[in-house]
Amino acid sequence: MPLRRQRGEKRAAKTQPVVAPEDRLIEKLAQVPLGHPGVTHPLILEDRHKRRCFSQGVARIESLIVDIKARVALTGRPGVGKTTLIERVVARLDTEVGGMVTKEILRCGRRVGFAVIDLASGEQGVLAHIHRPSGPRIGSYRVNLDDLERIGMAAVERSLERGGLTVIDEVAPMEMQSARFISLLERALASDVSLLISTHARLQHPIVHRVRRELSLVRVRLGNRDELVDTVVSRFTERAARPKA
Numbered sequence: 001m002p003l004r005r006q007r008g009e010k011r012a013a014k015t016q017p018v019v020a021p022e023d024r025l026i027e028k029l030a031q032v033p034l035g036h037p038g039v040t041h042p043l044i045l046e047d048r049h050k051r052r053c054f055s056q057g058v059a060r061i062e063s064l065i066v067d068i069k070a071r072v073a074l075t076g077r078p079g080v081g082k083t084t085l086i087e088r089v090v091a092r093l094d095t096e097v098g099g100m101v102t103k104e105i106l107r108c109g110r111r112v113g114f115a116v117i118d119l120a121s122g123e124q125g126v127l128a129h130i131h132r133p134s135g136p137r138i139g140s141y142r143v144n145l146d147d148l149e150r151i152g153m154a155a156v157e158r159s160l161e162r163g164g165l166t167v168i169d170e171v172a173p174m175e176m177q178s179a180r181f182i183s184l185l186e187r188a189l190a191s192d193v194s195l196l197i198s199t200h201a202r203l204q205h206p207i208v209h210r211v212r213r214e215l216s217l218v219r220v221r222l223g224n225r226d227e228l229v230d231t232v233v234s235r236f237t238e239r240a241a242r243p244k245a
Contacts, residue, residue: 069194070236073211075201076220078172082198085225086169089196089232090119098159099167099196100152102127102175114174116147118155119167125151128174136177143174153184160187165194165236171208172200182207189214194236 074082083101090097098120105113105126113129125147128135132142152175159166166188175181185207188195197211216235218228 069192070238071195071215072197072232072235073215073217074196074198074220074232075212075217077201080220080222081225082220083169085220085228085232086167086196086198088229089236090165090167092229092233093165093236095236096162096164097167098155098162098164099169100155101167101169102152105129113141116152118151120155120159123151127152138173138177141174143177145178148175148178149180153178153181156184156188160191160193163193165196168195168197170198170200171211172203176203176205185211196232
């Protein structure tokens with residue numbers, strides 16, 4: 001082989017970037033999809049760009065982590081204090097909160113129904129009542145789908161649009177009488193907002209299983225409901241305190 005050709009090949013070999021195994025790992029980690037399925041933006045790890053590529057890759061990975069919102073599901077038997085826990089948590093959070101909660105309607109110390117309340121506006125309606133003449137029957141109560149959808153679900157929809165913490169209390173047999181409520185739950189799970197959802201402990205439904213599986217599950221009991229306030233608050237404040245990439 002001519003000497004000139006050998007020298008040319010040696011010079012060409014010197015210009016080829018040498019990529020170490022750890023650099024290949026960084027390159028793979030840096031290939032993070034940016035919102036379009038199947039579309040990635042690989043970073044070329046040439047020697048003169050290694051520092052830039054490393055910082056960009058780490059920043060992109062960290063941005064994915066901080067974008068994961070806090071999502072908590074409470075579960076427990078009726079009357080254990082899930083709604084009270086939610087109210088105490090919301091009162092301690094310095095963030096925009098919307099959505100719906102449900103509470104007992106009492107007459108002379110006796111429960112006669114349930115109210116549905118818009119957390120943001122305070123507007124109330126009747127979710128179910130023993131004296132309602134119509135509506136799906138759950139035990140002694142008839143469900144008022146109109147107020148559920150007009151007040152409760154509308155509050156959840158507005159909260160999802162605004163992007164704050166969205167509360168859905170409660171996913172229980174009465175609410176599940178509405179097909180639109182189930183669709184709204186699916187929309188909430190598919191969204192990128194923070195969620196605080198309570199579920200009836202014994203309710204068995206595919207969407208309820210999704211809530212318990214996809215959210216951080218907290219089991220509420222009479223013996224732990226007070227101490228859980230700090231636990232649940234920390235789930236949201238720790239996320240909020242993380243620095244943006």
